[in-house]
Amino acid sequence: MHEKFDTIVVGAGPAGNAAAYTLAKAGLSVLQIERGETPGSKNVQGAILYADALERIIPDFRDDAPLERYLIEQRGWLLDDEAYVGGNYRAEAFNRPPYNRYTIVRAQFDKWFSKKVQDAGGLVICETTVRELIFDGDRVAGVLTDREGGAIYADLVILADGVNSTLARKAGFHPELKPKDVALAVKETLFLAPEIIEPRFNVKGDEGVAIEMVGKITKGMIGTGFLYTNKESLTIGVGCMLSDFAAQKIPPYVMLEEMKAHPAIRPLLEGAEVKEYVAHLIPEGGYDAIPKLYGNGWMIAGDSAGLVNAVHREGSNLAMTSGRLAAETAIDLHAAGQPFSAANLAGYKQRLDDSFVMKDLKKYRRLPAALHRSPHFFTLYPELITLAAHQWVKVDGVDKKSKEREVRRAFAGRRGWLGMMGDAFRLWRAFE
Amino acid sequence: MMRVNVEEKLFQNRYKVDAGRPHIQIRDPDVCRSQCQAQQCTTCCPAGCYTAEGNGAVTLITDGCLECGTCRVICTEFRNVDWEYPRGGFGILFKFG
């Protein structure tokens, strides 16, 4: 292949598909390269899809996208070993179209999105791994694939190759990920008949529920668990910082199995049959871990750029938005007859800064450090709060004042008022 | 700690193994054996691909690999993992993901 394209997009996840679709629709020639057998066959997500980001790219996506259930209820649980305290938010507003959040299955969703890219005129080749970038001086001039005669050239290469971003690291665009900046998540898909899912989760038709969990399930590690309803399956998973996994030496699959055995979770999974077990990294270093996003002849989008909002469990929407903004930057330069130089591509960073992507990441800039400094949020506090709830609910002849005293003593004894104030302050600053 | 057989989990998955061409390799097995105290790859790998042998050695079999990248990222001290994606089309094939 000695053809030259306007643009090459590496990766067919949400970032790459958003970029390739936007470019192709605007009439630029696009070659998209994906290593999986089909788009999605390498990709993992919870998976909650946030409609807004996709709507800005494909406004009528609801007509044919493979969507599982739309979420009408969000549950949040704080778990101790054998108990949980939780809150639900369920709103009829979420039960009226256009729906705001959906569960999806990535293997199917990515394939659908890729079909849209092809319909828009993008050329997509799968089963092809890009090995490295080709340089002409300091300008990225193309990619080298593992196919025979695998050099392909373009004026612009958009890297949307996901969290491991082997290409950007080899090119020296960013250093190796640090274990404290990346979470490892494991997850399973379990089949369960809709007739069982619906009464069990108090939903009907295409309604769905998402449960996010924090507490003892992560064994003191910084992390969260989740359980989502699909049409005919459930997905359950847990993710923690890699630095914590390395220090505590608890295998991730053991953590997942113990979580599934928790008395609050086990009944929800009863009768469900495990169909797949997957693992994936999530870049959770936040704003301060974002690498350089563009250079001469290249831009980087999505997970490979570290664009994940861990607090709100958003990643795919940041990926789609950054992919779209990268494409729009290129489209404008192309229309103006301007080269894809580093100076011109700085417009991409500007667009990101002006969008929710950077604004949100900036807002939570302090959170990763605050959590690393106060791991009590994941161990001690869930324990103390469930203890307080237990005392509140249990009727046992002990007077309420004594109960209150016991709860207060437990809090002060286990962490100390100063320690708790410090934690609260750090958390408040991080969310400020 | 609960005993969990990870092979049983991996058995549910679909793979197209690139026989004889492992995409991940330990650069210097001696470093694992005689220098690496923590051997964190043996507990962090979500597919149990790294095994701590009784004699201090660590062996790697990539057939069940989920291509997550963990082993590369956590080998911080010795950078002893040579990590690539499999050839296009090979490796894990997620049905759901």
Ligand SMILES: Cc1cc2nc3c(=O)[nH]c(=O)nc-3n(C[C@H](O)[C@H](O)[C@H](O)COP(=O)(O)OP(=O)(O)OC[C@H]3O[C@@H](n4cnc5c(N)ncnc54)[C@H](O)[C@@H]3O)c2cc1C
């Ligand atoms: C367990 C889990 C739960 C999550 N839950 C949510 C959620 O509920 N909602 C949400 O919004 N986000 C969630 N996320 C985050 C979300 O999945 C990611 O942010 C999103 O997938 C990033 O998209 P991307 O396109 O940047 O990368 P990816 O989806 O990883 O896509 C990268 C693509 O590039 C391909 N590729 C990589 N290297 C090469 C190469 N060298 N040559 C060719 N192709 C290559 C890959 O095969 C892949 O298709 C979750 C993540 C995990 C792991």
Ligand code: SF4
């Ligand atoms: S962590 Fe690295 S050096 Fe240590 S045993 Fe594993 S591969 Fe070898």
Ligand code: SF4
């Ligand atoms: S990439 Fe992930 S699954 Fe594969 S060997 Fe490394 S840690 Fe294990």
